[in-house]
Amino acid sequence: MSQFFRRLIASIFLLGITLPLLAAEPVRIGVLAFRPKPQTLAQWQPLAGVLQRAMPERNFVVEALDYPELEAAITRGELDFVLTNPGHYVLLAHRNGLSAPLATLISKDSGQPLSDFGGVVFSLAQRADIRTLTDLRGKTLATIGTSSLGGYQMQAYELTRKSVRLPQDARILTTGMPHDQVVAAVLAGRADAGFVRSGVLENMASEGKLDLNRLKILNRQDKPDFPLQVSTRLYPEWPFASLPNTDKDLARRVAAALFVLEKDAAVTRAMAIHGFTVPADYSPVEELLRELRQPPFEAAPAFTLQDVSARYQWQIFAGVIAGGLIVLLAIRLVLVNRRLAAARTRDHLLVSALEAVGNGVVITDTSAKIEWANTAFEPLTGYKPEEALGLRASELVKSGQQDQPFYAAMWSTILRGEVWRGEVVNRRKDGSLYDEELTIAPVKDESGTILHFVGIKHDITERKKTEERILHLAQYDVLTDLPNRALLNDRLQQAIAAARRDGTGLALMLIDLDKFKPINDTLGHDVGDLLLKEVARRLRGCVRESDTVARIGGDEFVVLLRTVAHVPDAKAVAEKIRNTLNQPFELAGHRLSISSSTGIALYPEHGSSEVELSKNADIAMYHAKENGRDNVQAFQPEMLDGRDAA
Ligand SMILES: Nc1nc2c(ncn2[C@@H]2O[C@H](COP(=O)(O)OP(=O)(O)OP(=O)(O)O)[C@@H](O)[C@H]2O)c(=O)[nH]1
Structure with missing residues (x-):
């Protein structure tokens, strides 16, 4: 028992010492x-x-503590209550877990009880160039300091709403406290506009320091319950808050004491306030600080993926759609590029093929202007492909050998969409002519409209020459180059037809050299050949250009005279020929003299067909031979009798 009492007495003793100590622990209020x-x-x-x-x-x-001291004291847990400005309160609430405000100060700035305040933006009244907040872009703006809520941040927030970002969109002139210095800077022209807390201008005016008419308020707000000029939205006055570890009952009793302060009491007058009211909502201050990225919101908020998707879902959706479209377009671009590359390869292949064909290939537009030509074009025409571009193909190589109807027929064919083929004589750049086999094919689109022409030009000059040579060989005597029997027959046929049509006559003379064989035999074949050639030359010299001299056998020649109607006329020419051939020949060092026997048949007198005329001229010639050679005989019907008899 005695031990129990000893302990009880000791406890009561200890309590007795501790209670006065508790009462002595001060309640600290940081302001x-x-x-x-x-x-x-x-x-x-x-x-x-x-x-x-x-x-x-x-x-x-x-x-009384400045910003760092106040924050340090809170961190060390030395304070129970804090009275600070709203911006600082938001900072402390975030960093030090300050409780919700117990009360909000009612200020006495303008002599009236106000639990809100705002910011004022003003310039000189005469500044016509400054009428709205956006006019402040690029101007010099005076402020007590950028950490001031009512003297900078509120105004900066409003300007941000108008897309004027501070401090980057203007020049900031920091004057320091008090606000009067901002007004002075604007009045002195050192700044274009100034930011002050609401009530400053009215106070200066009431103190006789300012004529309000010299200034104009920008973005003036009409707040029915707010008697001061203001340019921004309103924010609550200073909060009175407790710390997290402050005794709740103590906090309640302190708040109660604040609320009952009378506005006109000696104590409130001493503090130059109207008292305290129920706590205001400080979230607009927080929003302002977030927007301006002021402490404690200077760091960009950390977004989670959910935040991003919740906040930007439409932008993300649009981005995904846009991204999808971009991917689709990129795929399409790749495919188009591949197709183009394939087309380029195909084009290259086609061009190589067109170069390899050996023929000249020309592509023109529909007016025949050359758009492309292969390298074979140059050896054919003498023009380099690049020289020919833009020129009309037909005019470039026109020789004048084809007439207008020829070209008209060609154009009509190709404009009908059909392929034209033909042979043309063209002129090279150097002026020489060449034969060309030309194929022109129209190139059409799906609807059948002609877009181009492709011309394939084949040089046939050599072939033409060969053909002509072959034809010549078929129609002319190799030794004398006189028409042969076949060509003679053609011409005789034509001459008979013409004479029949015109009602005229013609003469067919068969001239056979006399005793030619001995010349061959004695002097050789070569001399015989030379003689035959010279005879041919003399015969041609005896007749007109329109007459025909032919060699139809060894030493047999035929002269076809057009428009000869009577035997004497024909005989006269034949005699002339006989006399000519009688003239000596100087050949290879030999002087030769020959004679000839000639038979004449006239159309229509001695025959109406080439067979009949030839036969009768032959009969007449044999008569001349039989008559001692070196004479001319015209056909007479009696000759047939004798022949028949023979
Ligand atoms: N050098 C040469 N001789 C030829 C040629 N063609 C034929 N002959 C010869 O010409 C001669 C023709 O003889 P013929 O007409 O029969 O006899 P000919 O000696 O003229 O006697 P006639 O006509 O009766 O006066 C033959 O000896 C043929 O070999 C030729 O192209 N060149």
Whole structure:
């Protein structure tokens, strides 16, 4: 028992010592000193007295602290209550877990009770170039400092809403406290506009320091319950808050004491306030600080994927759609590129093929202007492909050998969409002519419209020459180059037809050299050949250009005279020929003299067909031979009798 009592007595003793100690533990109230600390302390010291009277058992202490001191004291847990500006309160609430405000200050700025305040933007009244907030872009703006809520941040927030970002979109002139200096800077023209807290201008005016007519308020807001000029939205006045570890009952009793402060009491007058009211909503201040990226929101908020998707779902959706479209377009681009590459390869192949064909290939537009030509074009025409571009193919190589109807027929064929083939004589760049086999094919689109012409040009000059040579060989005697029997027959046929049509006559003379064989035999075949050639030359010299001299056998020649109607006329020519051939020949060092026997048959007198005329001229010639050679005989029907008899 004695031990129990000893302990009880000891406990009561200890309690007796501790209670006075508890009562002596001061309740510390930190007040932000944005002016000199003694001034701040002097202003708020009466608050300690008020609370002391309400709770005599506690000891209340007011401490004036600047920003870092206030924050350090809170961190160390040395304070129970804080009275600071709204921006700083939001910072402390985030960093130090300050509770929701217990009360909001009712200020006395304008002599009226106000629990809100705002920012004012003003310029000189005569500045015609400054009428709205956006006019402030690029201007010089005066402020007490960029950390001031009512003297900078509120205005900066409003300007941000108008897309004018501070400080980058203007020049900031920092004057320092008090706000009067901002007004002075604008009045002196050192700044184009100024930012001050609401009430400053009215206070200066009431103190006789400012004529309000010299200034104009930008973005003036009409707030029915707010008597001061203001350019921004309104924000709550300073909050009075408790710390997280502050005793709840103590906090309740302190709040109660604040609310009952009378506005005209000596103590509130001493503090230059109207009192305290129920706590305001400080979220607009928080929003402002977030928007301006001011502490504690200077760092970009960390977004989770969910935040991003919740906040930007439409933008993400649009982005995904746009991204999808871009991917589709990219795929399409790749495919188009592949097709183009394949087309380029195909084009290259086609061009190689067109180069390899050996023929000249020309592609023109529909007016025949050359758009492309292969390299074989140059050896054919003498023009390089690049020289020919843009020129009309037909005019480039026109020789004048084809007439207009020829070209008209060609154009009509190709414009009908059909392929034209033909042979043309063209002229090279050097002026020489060449034969060309030309194929022109129209190139059409799906609808059948002609877009181009492709011309394939084949040089047939050599072939033509060969053909002509073959034809010549078939029609002319190799030794004398006189028409042969076949060509003679053609011409005789034509001449008979013409004479029949015109009602005229013609003469067919068969001339056979006399005793030619001995010349061959004695002097050789070569001399015989030379003689035959010279005879041919003399015969041609005896007749007109329109007459025909032919060699139809060894030493047999035929002369076809057109438009000869009578035997004497024919005989006269034949005699002339006989005399000519009688003239000596100087051949290879030999002087030769020959004679000839000639038979004549006339159309229509001695025959109406070439067979009949030939036969009768032959009969007449044999008569000349029989008559001693070296004479001319015209056909007479009696000759047939004798022949028949023979
Ligand atoms: N050098 C040469 N001789 C030829 C050629 N063709 C034929 N002969 C010869 O010409 C001669 C023709 O003889 P003929 O007409 O029969 O006899 P000919 O000696 O003229 O006697 P006639 O006509 O009766 O006066 C033959 O000896 C043929 O070999 C030729 O192209 N060149």
